[in-house]
Structure formats: structure tokens, C-alpha cells
Amino acid sequence: MIEISDTGKGTSVVRLTPARCNIFAVTRNGRTILVDTGISFDRSRIEHALERKGLIPEAVILTHTHFDHAGNAAWLQKEYGAEVVVQEAESQFLAAGDTPIPEGTYAVTRGLVTLGRKIGPAFRYEPCIADHVFAERFDLNRYGINGYVIHTPGHSPGGATLVIDDVIAIAGDSIIGTTPGKPFPPFADDVDLLIRTWKKIIDTGCETALPGHGKPVSREEMKDEYNRRKLL
Numbered sequence: 001m002i003e004i005s006d007t008g009k010g011t012s013v014v015r016l017t018p019a020r021c022n023i024f025a026v027t028r029n030g031r032t033i034l035v036d037t038g039i040s041f042d043r044s045r046i047e048h049a050l051e052r053k054g055l056i057p058e059a060v061i062l063t064h065t066h067f068d069h070a071g072n073a074a075w076l077q078k079e080y081g082a083e084v085v086v087q088e089a090e091s092q093f094l095a096a097g098d099t100p101i102p103e104g105t106y107a108v109t110r111g112l113v114t115l116g117r118k119i120g121p122a123f124r125y126e127p128c129i130a131d132h133v134f135a136e137r138f139d140l141n142r143y144g145i146n147g148y149v150i151h152t153p154g155h156s157p158g159g160a161t162l163v164i165d166d167v168i169a170i171a172g173d174s175i176i177g178t179t180p181g182k183p184f185p186p187f188a189d190d191v192d193l194l195i196r197t198w199k200k201i202i203d204t205g206c207e208t209a210l211p212g213h214g215k216p217v218s219r220e221e222m223k224d225e226y227n228r229r230k231l232l
């Protein structure tokens, strides 16, 4: 599992603690932002990890607002004064604490979605009013981080990817790292759009993508999968 990825340009990207999704702490010159937040059950673990590492997050960037990524946004905002940043297509979902579940992209996951929708209320989370909402791009320099966020829809309408030092892309569920050699996510609202999003992420020039679940995916793995998918 990812513990520390250094961009080689002064920024560290640390997986904060085991949680329902990968939560990353991005730190440069003593300033920190968090990427994604897990579910409410992960809260005390996040608290302890921040304390242990001596980090106070200035901002929380959401790669999207599915319940397993947005569950502690409101709490981090209240507890640490962290500014919550989300892409505009999902700010209303976040404000309601309720984000629609995407379609499965494989037969098995399509079945799971049908099941999931029946237990819908379990996927609600604490509502949160974002401090910043962006359309195409959001600059991270305001938090002392050399990087930016871009809109990468497809898995969900307001998908976002952080580009750190032009080296590491933190891609949320646009990419998945749980099964080696299968980096295309098992759930997506719009598969064609997600394939175009992959091109966008590859075009950032980043060497590594850190997914919302599982291990890092290399640029080469992404390009191979993209080339296979775009021909389908």
C-alpha cells in the first residue's frame, strides 16, 4: 500500500490512514491539504493520524462526492476549519449529503448497483456546504501546494483530479488500483466520458496516478488501458 510518494519537487503525498477510500495528505513546506475523507466510521482514525503526523489540513479537495469519499467533509470543515472544494456538478449532492450511485461497467458490478439502490439510504452522509466550487480548474497555490485540480467526469458528473508538481495525479475513482492490470473503474455514470477523461489525465504528463481505492497506477498502465478502451 502507498505510504509516501514524493514528487521529487518538494511535495509529499502520504496515504493518511487506512479508510474506506484512500485519503491523501499532500504537504509542502509545512502546509497540508487532504484529498477525500472516507466514511463517518473512519473519523477517529483520521483524527489520530492527523494528530500523530502533526498536520492541520487547510483544505479538503473532493475527487467526487460518493458517500465513501465525502463522509467526513463536513466534520473536517467544522473541526479544523478546512475549506472544502468540489466541482460544481456535485456541490448540490454534497449539500444534500446524497449522491446518486453510478452504473456498473461490468456485468457483476451492474448487479451490485441494483442491490445497492435498494439499500439507498445507507449511502447518505453528513451534508456539507462547499467553500469553493469550480468548473474546469482550481489552483492549489493558495494552499502553498504547487498544483491544480481539473474536472474529470465520467465516474460521476463532478469528478476531479489533482495534479501535483506535474508528477502525481490524484484521480479518485476515475482510476482504480485494487486489481493489478485492471485500472478501469468497475462503476461509472458515463463510460465514453470517462475514456475522454483518461486522455485528459494522461495529457497532464503525470508519471503516476493515485486512485481512490488500491495502489498507484503507472502512466504506462494507463496508456495501455486507454489504447485498448478507445478502440472498443
Ligand SMILES: [Zn+2]
Pocket (backbone or CB within 6 Å): 064, 066, 155, 173
Ligand atoms: Zn466513487
